[in-house]
Amino acid sequence: MRVGLRDLNHSYGARSAQRLALRVAALEIESQTKLCLVGSSGSGKTTLLNILAGVLVPTSGRVQLGDQGLFELSEAERDRFRARHIGCVFQTLNLLQGLSVLENLTLAQRFAGIGSAAARRTGMDLLERLGLGERAAARPAELSLGEQQRVAILRAVCKAPALVLADEPTASLDDDNAQAAIDLLLETCRDSTLLVASHDARVIARFSSVQKLSELAP
Amino acid sequence: MRVHQLILRSASQHRLSSGLTLLSVALGALLVSVILLLRSATEATFLGPSRGFALVVGAPGSRLELVLNTIFQIGQSPGLLPYEVFEELEQNASTQLAVPYAVGDAFRGFRVIGTSDAFFEPRFPYPASSSVSGKFAAGRPFHFDRAALRARLSEIAGLAPLGLPAAAVGAPAAPASSAVAEAVLGARVARQLDIRLGDRIEPTHGVDGGGTAHEHQQLWTVVGLLAATGTPIDDLVLINLDSFFLVDDHRGGVVPETGQPAISSVVLFPKPGVHKALLLGQLNKRTQLQVADVDSEVRSLLRIVGNVDRVFFIIAILVVWVGVVSVAVGIYNTLAARQRELAILRILGARRMTIFGMLVGEATLLSALGGALGLCLGHLVVFAASALVEKSSGVRPRALVFLPEEGLAFLLLVAAGALAGLLPAAKAYRSDAASLLVPLV
Numbered sequence: 001m002r003v004g005l006r007d008l009n010h011s012y013g014a015r016s017a018q019r020l021a022l023r024v025a026a027l028e029i030e031s032q033t034k035l036c037l038v039g040s041s042g043s044g045k046t047t048l049l050n051i052l053a054g055v056l057v058p059t060s061g062r063v064q065l066g067d068q069g070l071f072e073l074s075e076a077e078r079d080r081f082r083a084r085h086i087g088c089v090f091q092t093l094n095l096l097q098g099l100s101v102l103e104n105l106t107l108a109q110r111f112a113g114i115g116s117a118a119a120r121r122t123g124m125d126l127l128e129r130l131g132l133g134e135r136a137a138a139r140p141a142e143l144s145l146g147e148q149q150r151v152a153i154l155r156a157v158c159k160a161p162a163l164v165l166a167d168e169p170t171a172s173l174d175d176d177n178a179q180a181a182i183d184l185l186l187e188t189c190r191d192s193t194l195l196v197a198s199h200d201a202r203v204i205a206r207f208s209s210v211q212k213l214s215e216l217a218p
Numbered sequence: 219m220r221v222h223q224l225i226l227r228s229a230s231q232h233r234l235s236s237g238l239t240l241l242s243v244a245l246g247a248l249l250v251s252v253i254l255l256l257r258s259a260t261e262a263t264f265l266g267p268s269r270g271f272a273l274v275v276g277a278p279g280s281r282l283e284l285v286l287n288t289i290f291q292i293g294q295s296p297g298l299l300p301y302e303v304f305e306e307l308e309q310n311a312s313t314q315l316a317v318p319y320a321v322g323d324a325f326r327g328f329r330v331i332g333t334s335d336a337f338f339e340p341r342f343p344y345p346a347s348s349s350v351s352g353k354f355a356a357g358r359p360f361h362f363d364r365a366a367l368r369a370r371l372s373e374i375a376g377l378a379p380l381g382l383p384a385a386a387v388g389a390p391a392a393p394a395s396s397a398v399a400e401a402v403l404g405a406r407v408a409r410q411l412d413i414r415l416g417d418r419i420e421p422t423h424g425v426d427g428g429g430t431a432h433e434h435q436q437l438w439t440v441v442g443l444l445a446a447t448g449t450p451i452d453d454l455v456l457i458n459l460d461s462f463f464l465v466d467d468h469r470g471g472v473v474p475e476t477g478q479p480a481i482s483s484v485v486l487f488p489k490p491g492v493h494k495a496l497l498l499g500q501l502n503k504r505t506q507l508q509v510a511d512v513d514s515e516v517r518s519l520l521r522i523v524g525n526v527d528r529v530f531f532i533i534a535i536l537v538v539w540v541g542v543v544s545v546a547v548g549i550y551n552t553l554a555a556r557q558r559e560l561a562i563l564r565i566l567g568a569r570r571m572t573i574f575g576m577l578v579g580e581a582t583l584l585s586a587l588g589g590a591l592g593l594c595l596g597h598l599v600v601f602a603a604s605a606l607v608e609k610s611s612g613v614r615p616r617a618l619v620f621l622p623e624e625g626l627a628f629l630l631l632v633a634a635g636a637l638a639g640l641l642p643a644a645k646a647y648r649s650d651a652a653s654l655l656v657p658l659v
Contacts (some may be wrong), residue, residue, distance in 0.1 A: 096562060
């Protein structure tokens, strides 16, 4: 999925005390690009990913995802668009703790409109490929942090989204788990556009395309 | 995975909070159930058995007491009524049927009533049957010898034979000692005491259980078992009035002041039309007796009970209200802990309305489970306490029957629970998923 941003601004807070969080003059990302967005804390990486996910409405500017102007859609339409076309990975603690590992995977697919049986089959296949087939019925809390993050990546990619957004996916992970997580992201997003926001050198080193957020400001 | 599965998982994930909320709703539903069951039992106990009865005549005192004692076998008789009043009422032009009740004995916890064969007339409402034989599960009516009765009453009064000429009752006056001592048992008496036709029973003094033995041994032969009625009649031992007065030391035998033979009351069935009003008019003028309209007394009793019951019902509604509010508070309090989880759902594609529906659904589920649990516990409590309630009040609650009012109460409770869920659901609906997923490091 091709991503296009133009004159994008976002500020937090009331009008009288607004804090500018993000300014992007223009950014074009071709389909199937793997791009790492870098910047210090507070530079607007998470804000940008939330805008791209359609859960945060920018103060101004335009976001084009494929042929679709994201904020030309109503909120409900954006929810449906996100469910079908966008996969999101966040830091740790982003699995639903009340559901089993497999249910976390099937739920994401069900929201994307995939049938129950097919969703379970895909979920199990992915877990088995990752060597977590036997943990399918386990609760996320029974998994190690590294395993949890790998399941979270599977949940984002199991519905074969055109765009995958990952916000600090290796935070709190040790080196081995960080490498495993980033390997998995790159491997499973071969056909997708992948945007990773990180200030982790272990992650940045794995991307040929790196974009400093501060360079996007007008 | 559907929304309802998410609701179940969410409720089970917060099982302590969900459990406490559920218990609070269940407590309210339990109270409502118990009150509804007791109210229904009270109405069934007093309205059902009183149907078909018209008037009760007895000694002056409390009308309600007279009706309770005669129709429901509860409490003590207000006093003694001269026997001649019964014969007079029997002959009244407005009377269709008059049934004497002489109370004073008991047989192993069941009241013994001395009465006449009028008790088995089709006009007498229980057991309901258009024929005398249809009123019996087995056997026949006792032998009622009016001539022997009148002879005995004359002996007691020390006077010449009473009232009517012998021809009017179809037989000459017989010596009192020739009266046949026969008994007919109500269905529950026979079942509970395992008494069969031909068995002989010996009642004792006093209407409340043990009592004391008669001075001379007196046995009655069981000749009939009444069909079950579901009324206090099932708990009666009926003996022929002539044999009742054979017992020398009967407490209810004579009016102490006059030495006249006496009974406890007369159940009076007027002829159709204005005759009930005529009888009421005539009898209300008499100062030495009182007449009670059964229907009117039962309704006044239910009004009294209803007022008490209303207070309890209001308390139960308040408890239910607290339970329903606790559903809202319980879910509201878990929202802070669940905000990240709800935000993740939004990121996965759940719409705001899905989140809203999940929380309303969870509140509805907790209310429904709490309500169902409370109703079941209510029935269990009534079942456990039914014997005690029956012994202390005469009311027999039916724990195994679910009332339509309980169904309505359940639906209202679930609806109230769903409404209570609107508050936390609205808060979650307004939550901004993006602000809840900020990086943790």
